[in-house]
Amino acid sequence: MELANKMSFIPKINFNIESFYKKNNDFEKPINKIAFAGRSEQDDKIDVSSQNIQQAYFPYIPKTGRVKETQIPIQLQEEMRSAIRNIYGKNKEEEVFENVLKIVKSARAERSFELKKEDYSRPADWYKKEVIYMFYPDQFGVNGKNKPNQFKDLPKMFDYIKDFGATTLYITPFFDSPMGDGGFDVSNLKDVRKDLGGISQFDKFLTKARNKGLKIQADLVLNHVSDQHDWFTKALSGDKKYLDYFIHTDKLPEFKRYTDKQKGVVVDYQEGKAQSKRRLMFPTASEHHYEKHMVNGKKEYFYHTFYPFQPDLNWKNPELMYEVLDTCKFWANKGIDVFRLDALPFYVKEKGTSGENLKKTHEIVKLVSSFIQATAPRSVLIAEACMWPKDIRPYFGEDRIVQISKNKEIERTNKMQMAYNFPYMPAMWSSVLTEDAGHFWKAYNKTPEIPESAAWSIFSRCHDELTLEMVDIKTRKNIYDKLVPKGAKFREGLGVGGRLANFLDNDPKKIGLLNSVMFSLPGVPVVYYGDEIGANNNWDYAKECAKNRQGFKLKNDSAQEPLDESKIVESEFFDSREINRGPINSKDFYKISNDSQNPKHEIYENIKNLINVRKQNPAMTDGKLIKVDTSKNNVFSFIKKGKAQEILVLNNLSDKASSVKINLPEEAVQKITGSKTLFNLLTKKEKQITTNIQDSKHQLQIELEPYESAWLSL
Numbered sequence: 001m002e003l004a005n006k007m008s009f010i011p012k013i014n015f016n017i018e019s020f021y022k023k024n025n026d027f028e029k030p031i032n033k034i035a036f037a038g039r040s041e042q043d044d045k046i047d048v049s050s051q052n053i054q055q056a057y058f059p060y061i062p063k064t065g066r067v068k069e070t071q072i073p074i075q076l077q078e079e080m081r082s083a084i085r086n087i088y089g090k091n092k093e094e095e096v097f098e099n100v101l102k103i104v105k106s107a108r109a110e111r112s113f114e115l116k117k118e119d120y121s122r123p124a125d126w127y128k129k130e131v132i133y134m135f136y137p138d139q140f141g142v143n144g145k146n147k148p149n150q151f152k153d154l155p156k157m158f159d160y161i162k163d164f165g166a167t168t169l170y171i172t173p174f175f176d177s178p179m180g181d182g183g184f185d186v187s188n189l190k191d192v193r194k195d196l197g198g199i200s201q202f203d204k205f206l207t208k209a210r211n212k213g214l215k216i217q218a219d220l221v222l223n224h225v226s227d228q229h230d231w232f233t234k235a236l237s238g239d240k241k242y243l244d245y246f247i248h249t250d251k252l253p254e255f256k257r258y259t260d261k262q263k264g265v266v267v268d269y270q271e272g273k274a275q276s277k278r279r280l281m282f283p284t285a286s287e288h289h290y291e292k293h294m295v296n297g298k299k300e301y302f303y304h305t306f307y308p309f310q311p312d313l314n315w316k317n318p319e320l321m322y323e324v325l326d327t328c329k330f331w332a333n334k335g336i337d338v339f340r341l342d343a344l345p346f347y348v349k350e351k352g353t354s355g356e357n358l359k360k361t362h363e364i365v366k367l368v369s370s371f372i373q374a375t376a377p378r379s380v381l382i383a384e385a386c387m388w389p390k391d392i393r394p395y396f397g398e399d400r401i402v403q404i405s406k407n408k409e410i411e412r413t414n415k416m417q418m419a420y421n422f423p424y425m426p427a428m429w430s431s432v433l434t435e436d437a438g439h440f441w442k443a444y445n446k447t448p449e450i451p452e453s454a455a456w457s458i459f460s461r462c463h464d465e466l467t468l469e470m471v472d473i474k475t476r477k478n479i480y481d482k483l484v485p486k487g488a489k490f491r492e493g494l495g496v497g498g499r500l501a502n503f504l505d506n507d508p509k510k511i512g513l514l515n516s517v518m519f520s521l522p523g524v525p526v527v528y529y530g531d532e533i534g535a536n537n538n539w540d541y542a543k544e545c546a547k548n549r550q551g552f553k554l555k556n557d558s559a560q561e562p563l564d565e566s567k568i569v570e571s572e573f574f575d576s577r578e579i580n581r582g583p584i585n586s587k588d589f590y591k592i593s594n595d596s597q598n599p600k601h602e603i604y605e606n607i608k609n610l611i612n613v614r615k616q617n618p619a620m621t622d623g624k625l626i627k628v629d630t631s632k633n634n635v636f637s638f639i640k641k642g643k644a645q646e647i648l649v650l651n652n653l654s655d656k657a658s659s660v661k662i663n664l665p666e667e668a669v670q671k672i673t674g675s676k677t678l679f680n681l682l683t684k685k686e687k688q689i690t691t692n693i694q695d696s697k698h699q700l701q702i703e704l705e706p707y708e709s710a711w712l713s714l
Contacts, residue, residue, distance in 0.1 A: 072101070072104055072105070072108070072374050073374065073402055073403055073404055075400070075402055075403070076370045076373055076374040076402060077101070077374075079366060079367075079370040079414060080097065080100055080101075080104075080367055080370045080371065080374070081093065081097050082366075083363045083364070083366040083367035083370065084096045084097050084100065084367065086359070086360065086363040087315070087316070087321075087360050087363045087364060087367070088316075088318055092318065096318045096321075099318070099322060100321075100322070100325065100367075100371070103322065103325045103326055103329060103371075104371065104374050104375055106329070107329040107332070107333060107375035107376070108374075108375055110329075110333055111333050111375070111376070112333070115333065115335055115376070115378065118378040119376065119377045119378045119404070119408075120404075120405065120407060120408045122378045124410035124411050124412060124453065125411075125453055127338065127380050127417060127418060127455065127524065128455050128524065128621060128622070129167075129615075129621050130167045130168045130215065130524050131165055131166045131167050131168070131524075131525055131527070131611055131614075131615075132166065132167075132168045132169075132170050132217060132338075132457070132524060132525065132526040132527070133161055133164070133166035133168070133169055133170065133526075133527050133529065134170040134172065134462065134463065134526055134527065134528050134529060135169070135170070135171065135172065135528075135529035136171075136172050136182075136183075136463070136529070136581060137149055137151060137154060137171050137172070137174050137196055138150075138195065138196060138583075139529075139581065139582055139583045139584065140154070140157065140529045140584065141153070141154065141156065141157040141160070141584065141585070141586035141589055142583045142584065142585055142586065143585070143586060144585065145583075148195065148583065149196070150195070150196050150197035150201055151174075151192070151196055151197045151201035151202050151204070151205040152197055152201050152204070152205070154205055155205065155208045155209075155212075156586060157586060157589065158208070158209070158212045158214065160586075160589050160590060160593065161214065162212060162213075162214070163593070163608075164532065164593070164604075164607075164608055164611070165608055165611035165612055165615070166214075166527065166611070167213075167214065167215060168214070168215040168216070168217055168337065168338060169209060169214055169215070169216055169217065170217035170218075170338070170340070170526070171216065171217070171218060172219065172463060173186065173219045173221060174192055174193060174196055174202065174218070175187075175188060175189060175190075175191060175192065175193065175219075175221070176188035176191045176192065176193050176194075177193060177226060178226055178228050178309075179193075179548065180226065180307060180309050180310075180548075180549055181306065181307055181309075181310060182463070182545075182578070182581065184219070184221055184306075184310070184342060185224075185225070185226035185227075185228075185307070185309060185310050186221050186225050186226055186229065187225070187226040187228040187229045187230075188229065188230070189221075189225070189323075189327045189330075190327060190330050203334070206334060206335055210335065215337035215338065216335070216336055216337050216338070217336070217337065217338035217339070217340060217382070218331060218336045218338075218339060218340070219339075219340045219342050220327070220328065220331075220339045220340065220341050220342065221342045221343070222313065222324055222327075222341065222342070222343075222347065222368075223305060223312060223313060223342065223343035223344075223346050223347055224304065224305060224306065224310040224311060224312045224313060224343070225310070225311065225313065226309060226310065227291075227309045227310070227311055228309075231245050231246075232245075232246065232311055235248075235295070236293055236294075236295055237295075238295055238296040241319065243295070243300075244314060244317045244319070244320075245313060245314055245317060245319070245320045245323075246302055246303075246311050246312065246313065246314055247302065247303035247311075247312050247313075247314050247349060248300050248301060248302045248303065248311075249290075249300070249301050249303075250298065250299065250300055250301070251301070252288075252290055252292075252301050253269040253270060253271045253276075253290075254269070254270040255267050255268060255269045255270070255288055256268050257280070257287065257288065259492070261473055262469075262473070263279050263469075264279060264280070264283070264469075264491055264492060264493075264494045265279070265280040265283035265491075265492065266278065266279055266280065267280050267288045267289060269288075269289075271351045271352070272351065274351035274352035275352060276349075276351055276352055276353060276354070276355065277354055278349075278354060278355050279354070279356070281305060281306050281491070282306060282307060282491075283491070283492065284572040285307055285308065285572050285573075286304070286307070286308050289303050289304055289305065290302065290303055290304070291304055291308040291309075291311070303349065305343065305346045305355070306343070312346070312349070313347075315347050315348055315360070315361075315364055316348070316360075321364075321367075324368075325368070325371055328368065328371060328372060328375075329375060332372060332375060332376035332379055333375075333376070336379060337378070337379055337380070338379065338380055338381075338382055338418075339372070339379060339380070339381050339382070340381075340382050340384055341365070341368070341381055341382070341383055341384060341416070342384050343384065344361070344365065344383050344384055344385045344395065344416075345357045345361060345385045345387060345391070346361075347360075347361040347364050348360040348361045348364065356387075357385075357387065357391050357394075362394060362395070362415070365383075365395060365397075365415045365416065366397065366414055366415055368381070369381055369397070369413075369414060369415050369416065370414070373402060373404070373410075373412060374404075377402075377404050377410055377412075380412075380417040380418065381415075381416045381417055381418070382416065382417070382418040382419060382420065382457060383395045383396075383416040383418070383419035383420065384420055385419060385420070385422075386420075386422045386467055386469065386470075387422065388423065388446070388470060389421070389423055389443075389446055389447040389448055390446070390448060392419050392421075392422075393448045393450060394415075395415055395416045395419055396413045396415055396416055396417075396419060396450050396451050396454045397413045397414040397415030397416070397451070398413060398414055398451055399411055399412070399413055399451040399452055399453050399454075400412070400413075400414055411452075411453045412453055413451050413453055413454050416454070417453070417454055417455070418454065418455045418456070418457050418524060419454075419456060419457065420456075420457045420459065420526075421447070421456040421457065421458055421523060422467060422469075422470055423443045423446070423447070423470035423471075424440075424443060424447075424456070424458055424521065425459060425460060425461075425466065425467065425470075426443075426466065426467060426468055426470055426471045426475075426476075426479065427439050427440045427442070427443035427444070427470075427471070428440060428460055428514065428517050428518060429460070429466060429479060429483075429503075429514075430471060430475050430478075430479055431517075431636060431653060432504075432510070432513065432514050432517070432653055433478070433479060433482055433483075434478065435633075435634045435653040435654045435655075436633045436634065436653070437630075437633055437634070437635065437636035437637075437651075437653060438633055439471075439475060440517075440636060441627065443470070444625075444627075455522075455523055455524050456522065456523035456524070457523055457524045457525075457526055458518055458521050458522075458523040458524065458525050458526065459518070459525070459526040459528070460500060460514055460515070460517075460518045460531075461499070461500045461528050461531055461580065462526065462528050463528065463577065463580070463581060464495075464577050465490040465491070465495030465496060465497050465576065465577050466479075466483065466487075466495060466496045466497075466498070466503070467494065467495045468480060468493070468494055468495050468496070469494050469495070476493065476494075477493075479496070480493055480496060483496045483498065483503050484496055486498055486502045486503050486505075487499075487502060487503065487537065487576070487579065487580075488537075488542075488569070488576035488579055489576060490576045490577060496576075497542075497575075497576030497577045497578070497579050497580060498537055498576075498579055498580055499530070499531070499535055499536055499537050499579070499580045500514070500528070500531045501531070501534040501535060501536055501603070502536055502537050506534060506536070508534075508599075508600070508602040508603050508606065509706065509707040510707055511534065511603050511606070512602070512603065512606040512607075512707065512709065513651060513652075513653070513707040513708075513709055515606060515607050515610055516606075516610060516651055516682070516709035516711075517636065517651055517709075519607075519610040519611070519614055519620075520620065520638075520640065520649045520651075520709075520711065521625070522623070522624070522625050522640075525611075525614075527607065528580075529584065530584045532603065532604050532607045532608075533584075533588060533589060533592040533593070533600050533603060533604055534592075534600040534603045535584055535588075537579040537580065538578075538579055538580070538581065538582035538583075539579055540582075541578060541579070541581060541582030541583070542574065542575065542576070542578035542579045542581075542582070543568045543569070543574070545575065545578045546568050546569075546571060546573040546574040546575065546578075547568070547573075549573040549575070550571070550573045592604055593608075609682060610682070613681050613682055613711065616681075617642075617645060617647060617681060617711075618642050618643070618644070618645060619640045619641065619642030619645040619646060619647050620640055620647065620711070622642050622643070623640035623641050623642035623645070623646075623647070624640070624641050624642075625638050625639075625640060626638060626639040626640075626641055626665070628648075628662055628663055628664055628665075629662070629663045630660050630661065630662050630663070631660050631661040631662075632658055632660045634652065634653045634654040634658060635650060635651065635652055635653070635658055635660045635662075635704065636650075636651040636653055637649060637650050637651070637660075637662055639664075639665070639668065639714070645713070646668060646671070646713075646714040647681065647711050647712065647713055647714065648662075648664075648668070648678070648700075648710075648711075648712040648714055649709075649710075649711055649712075650662075650702065650704060650708075650709065650710045650711075650712065651708075651709045652704035652705065652706065652707060652708045652709070653707075654706060654707075655706045655707065656706055657703065657704065657705055657706055658703070658704045659701065659702075659703050659704075660701070660702060660704060661699045661700070661701050662699065662700045662701075662702070663697045663698065663699055664698050664699070664700055665698070666698050668698075668714050669691060669698035669700070671714050672689070672691060672700070672714060673691060675689065675691070676688065676689065676690075677689060678712040678713065678714070679712065679713045680710045680711065680712055681711040681712070681713055682709060682710060682711050683710075687702065687710055687712060688702070688703070689701065689702050690702075
């Protein structure tokens with residue numbers, strides 16, 4: 001009997017693997033592949049040459065190269081079963097669970113050995129150290145005017161991205177779409193837009209990105225689809241199966257529409273005895289949440305959270321859920337690293353509710369999360385939920401350890417692993433625009449603790465508006481009045497569209513300050529394409545999108561008149577978010593990044609330096625934030641405390657120099673007692689300080705230049 005058959009335990013590899021194979025003729029050295037269930041003998045071999053196995057456990061491998069099939073973790077099976085029971089009821093539990101299990105098994109069987117290898121070798125919390133770069137694939141680094149990209153054109157930007165320091169590429173929706181809403185109106189969840197080169201170009205792009213060491217984030221748009229989707233076309237033809245994929249009714253509920261000071265436009269529906277008050281996201285595009293269509297000669301009203309051409313999916317139908325999980329399987333097995341769950345809070349709508357953050361929505365999140373961890377544990381989920389922190393916190397769920405195989409366990413949350421911190425965006429802007437750090441601390445104090453393995457994602461701008469929903473009414477008006485003249489209004493005062501550089505008067509010092517604040521906060525930073533080179537508002541692009549959007553309506557409404565050029569911006573078709581989108585030439589990125597004489601080069605160098613310093617200092621990525629009081633409200637200050645490092649972060653929000661006293665914890669002062677300088681990690685220079693004790697408080701005094709940021713090593 002071979003040695004491998006005698007050994008029931010799994011030893012830790014802590015010896016020289018090469019010499020082991022030389023001494024043991026019963027074994028043949030595996031080639032650069034790894035073993036998992038459902039693969040061929042050629043696929044099922046282990047990469048013993050890669051560094052990731054130094055701390056891993058593997059079974060010995062006989063000459064066949066076969067490794068025993070890994071079972072679906074019982075814990076994940078139970079989590080999926082529980083979620084199914086809570087969504088679809090106990091009566092359907094067994095049937096639905098068995099169908100989901102079939103999708104899980106097929107996903108695992110079809111998964112490539114390279115991805116399986118990373119499933120088992122990638123650190124469980126790898127995402128915490130990432131820097132995400134967000135862009136539109138057809139607009140980022142184009143070759144010229146009216147020459148939108150295809151995926152084959154994007155690799156020319158990889159050197160730029162690597163030099164800049166980003167590690168994960170968030171590509172905004174690239175699925176088939178008529179592009180009525182920037183790609184978020186998906187007409188085929190498993191295909192890539194033809195104008196981007198289709199699925200074949202995307203696959204080649206993905207391979208090249210991985211070879212460059214870049215990870216990929218993609219959207220899962222699971223709340224709605226385009227009305228051009230095949231499912232919806234079949235629904236309108238009267239196909240009962242596909243009608244049930246959507247939320248619809250044959251009678252429009254009675255409603256009244258009003259404006260809430262905090263929520264914006266709200267529609268109050270009377271649905272039988274139930275009263276449902278729902279936020280209306282695009283009040284100029286629709287009177288309410290229902291769009292009328294004719295089905296078999298009869299009126300049917302299809303529910304939409306966003307635009308009328310984006311009918312919402314019916315998650316209460318398990319057949320729809322199977323389609324969604326199959327979509328998750330499709331993209332996970334292509335190697336997507338991060339899935340952004342778009343419009344997450346709106347998945348389930350029930351009578352008598354706001355249609356947001358419902359219990360069954362959370363169960364759906366649990367189901368999708370367990371599915372991904374059972375089939376593609378190298379990948380993680382990020383929540384797009386524009387909500388208050390108390391409402392976002394439940395989307396993380398709780399930490400638990402999952403034994404994904406005999407050789408590997410991961411500590412992950414049972415829902416989302418990351419979530420965008422929407423309240424931090426207006427909080428940062430409020431503090432910078434008013435020169436008062438109190439605005440940020442107000443938001444920070446309302447932010448609950450999140451699980452140890454989870455992470456916030458931090459951003460100062462993105463493809464959407466600068467949302468003002470998460471601030472008090474007085475602060476909202478203050479920011480709105482300051483920024484609308486530099487951008488464009490959105491949702492009647494609840495947001496402002498525009499580029500970061502425009503909002504900050506194209507001033508490199510102000511822009512550098514805001515970026516320093518963002519990169520110093522706990523979480524995973526996101527950079528929106530063009531912000532690092534001071535890109536400006538693109539009104540021409542936004543107007544063109546408005547014309548295209550009206551074109552969709554002209555097809556179905558003969559009474560519509562083409563837009564008058566002078567009235568485009570005020571029309572229902574104009575989306576102010578689109579002025580901070582649009583094409584940017586590849587030459588602009590490379591020219592500004594390389595030309596020190598270019599006025600915008602300082603913006604680029606500043607953010608590149610922030611990324612590098614953040615990567616080099618673990619406290620900036622892993623450290624806990626400790627608030628420290630200062631003698632002036634215009635100085636935003638705190639300590640990032642890591643396991644072996646403490647960094648004092650200072651940001652002068654004012655356009656004037658500030659001499660400020662900072663109250664430090666006693667242990668921090670003890671570290672610097674007698675020091676006359678502290679090393680500024682951002683400038684690589686010493687910064688003069690004085691220390692003293694006043695009124696029993698340990699104080700550090702320092703001079704800061706206008707808009708100066710300092711990360712001081714304690």
